[in-house]
Amino acid sequence: MEKLWKGVIFAIQMLVVLYVISVLLGAPFISNFEQTFMFSCILTVLAVVPVILYLEIDDIFQLLDVVTQPPKDSLHNMIILQFEITLLGAWLGAVPIPLDWNREWQIWPTTCVLGTFCGYFIANIVSYGIQSTNIFSRYRKSHRFKNVL
Amino acid sequence: MDDIFSGLFQKTFKKKGSSLILLTGDHGMKDTGGHGGSSYAEVHVPLVILGISCRNDSIEQVDVAANLAILLNLDIPSSSIGKLNRNFLNDLTLQQYLSALSYNSKVLGAKNTLCHDEFLLASNFHKTYLHTGDITMASKAIKLFEKCSAELNDVLIKSSVKQNFLSMIVSVIFVVYAFIISLTNFEILGKHIYPYFIYIILLLIRCFFDEYYVLFFGISVIFIQLIGTLKTLNISEYCNSDNTINTILFFQPFTWLSSSFIEEEQEYWYFSLNSFLVFQLIKSVKLQKPEFIKHWLLIAAFFRFSQTLNQTGDKWSAVPDSSDFLMKSENYFIYVVFVAISVISIYLTCFYDYHSYFTFFDILILIVIYAFKINMFNPIFLARTVYLLIATSLIINKHFINFWILLVCLVSKSHNLCLISMAIYTSRRIIEEYDTSTVTIVAHLILGKSLFFMQGNGNSLSNVDVSVGYIGLNSFQPILVGIQLLVNIYSLTILMHLLLINAYYFEKRRNILKVLYVDRLYSMLVCCLVSFIFRSHISVWTIYAPKLFIEFFHTVILFLEVVVYYLVLFLRGSRKSNLKSSEL
Secondary structure, three states: OHHHHHHHHHHHHHHHHHHHHHHHOOOOOOOOHHHHHHHHHHHHHHHHHHHHHHHOOOOHHHHHHHHHOOOOOHHHHHHHHHHHHHHHHHHHOOOOOOOOOOOOOOOOOHHHHHHHHHHHHHHHHHHHHHHHHOOOOOOOOOOHHHOOO | OHHHHHHHHHHHHHOOOOOOEEEOOOOOOOOOOOOOOOOHHHHOOOOEEEOOOOOOOOOOOOHHHHHHHHHOOOOOOOOOOOOOOOOOOOOOOHHHHHHHHHHHHHHHHOOOOOOHHHHHHHHHHHHHHHHHOOHHHHHHHHHHHHHHHHHHHHHHHHHHOOOOHHHHHHHHHHHHHHHHHHHHOOOOOOHHHHHHHHHHHHHHHHHHOOOHHHHHHHHHHHHHHHHHHHOOOOOHHHHOOOOOOHHHHHHHHHHHHOHHHHHOHHHHHHHHHHHHHHHHHHHHHHOOOHHHHHHHHHHHHHHHHHOOOOOOOOOOOOOOOHHHHHHOHHHHHHHHHHHHHHHHHHHHHHHHHOOOOOOHHHHHHHHHHHHHHOOOOOHHHHHHHHHHHHHHHHHHHOOHHHHHHHHHHHHOOHHHHHHHHHHHHHHHHHHHHHOOOHHHHHHHHHHHHHHHHHOOOOOOHHHOOHHHHHOOOOOOOHHHHHHHHHHHHHHHHHHHHHHHHHOOOHHHHHHHHHHHHHHHHHHHHHHHHHHHHOOOOOOHHHHHHHHHHHHHHHHHHHHHHHHHHHHHHHHOHHHHHHOOOOOO
């Protein structure tokens, strides 16, 4: 019960952190509060909540440690992959906004939400593929962020 | 859109008097959203006219201005190449139409003497009609006028889209050549300079003669040179770096393949800069270093704010920005405090972070600049005093970066002053963390580019605010206004270059100049290629040509920087031995 409570608190913390990060990356600060808030909710649910549930993490330092270190097992691998690709999708979702097509979906945060969903979708397929074929089992041993972060 | 238009229509036509509504656009649109191609849907634009009686027809886009001028009883623009259309001008009487035709043919005839005789003949018919009232004469005149206008219009359109294809190819090849040469060696006056002379001679010959074989000869000479250099090319030296941040610079010019990313280029740089800063923030959280978290959070929040300082680009240029808010007269107090904080922070960052010895004299200059910025005293007199003081400071202290910071303070718009201190502060933090690695160079370049746009510059010539060129002047003096304008536009980009160069020891500075040069040439090369590919694009004159022009100016400014650098070295040649690393 205490763990669940901690997890909920951490999810709310991450919600605020993701809100701040999306504002720092260019989202409107106050004027579109509802949209930005919903976007960070979606990100939290799709990217962070699985990590909290499966890996029992309740601290941002712990989260960063887990994300940047080589995984212990395939479940760990899958969850972290999902976390990364979902965030990457959300990040890449901002690309079509400046295009001058004048479509109604070309506004904050529609494209980013779509990017998040795409990232989540792709992440699930990829992790299913890894799980069923096991060909990429060594893929994460040479971890990308190990040297950088 | 329909609602807005119907409202407009009802409002306008309720009033008595004649109104004319013309609804059109500059380009069509594909159903999928793009409009840069040449498909039917993209090059055909709807044109709806309300308020006059006219018959259905389709007309050329260049004709709209001439016909509209006649309808509104205005002068036809002197650069117009359009012809008049009877279906458009259905309301005109025969006599009015004839005189309009005669007027338009004069405008067209001034550009080309092709139909000179026919026009004379038609004017004679016109005169006879005016004297005798003979309708057959009038119809003869109309036929002649219309036929000749159509012919002239055709010729003028063709000549306006004529492009010098071979010169473009040669120029692109030359930029490629310069790029490859600069990757291999960087001798200011090496043997590789000779092809450039051939290039200039070729262009001169091309101006006077129309001989194609001269160009083919030139191309073959360049190719021989190129093959010679390719042998010594050592690409691996520049690709061995494993930093993903290089990709930002490498990939960026290719976004220009979409015209929107030229108009909104700032978005790319802002997004890259923000991503870099957020990455720094996460990294310092990971390392659990509270002071780093504070620094990077401050920097990221500040640059996020400065992106709203001056709205640039095309899509959101109408959105009110922070500088508009500060400029309002009711916010004068906030404005004064904001400028004061900016000026003080410039002093503090220079004093604490950048360890330059800001003398009392420099502080005095800063105070005078502050007085100038809030219009305390006669601004022209103050500005001239500041110029004098800055010059004196340079002569006494011989400190180039201090000189440039003070000059930028004077020339920048007052709400942009906060960018200067933050640029120095961020540069310091980057150098502290990465020392002299590739990340430092790339981060400085990204920051320089972002600051260029944060100041309110953009990839359109309409963004240039000429008013900043008149500091300390009360009349138009082209050279002084031009210099001040250029200093204002490139102030922070050059400041970032100076800070970057300053971070390196004297022996390494030449390499930094080389990196800056190669990066510039790379953008220039891709820009040339992109404009070459899109030479028949619908917006080549509104987007690609200005972009090419602006890229050219970036290159010229970098060239001037290099020249000034070597000039300073030359002037200091006698005491080169005791040159410290903190001096430029």
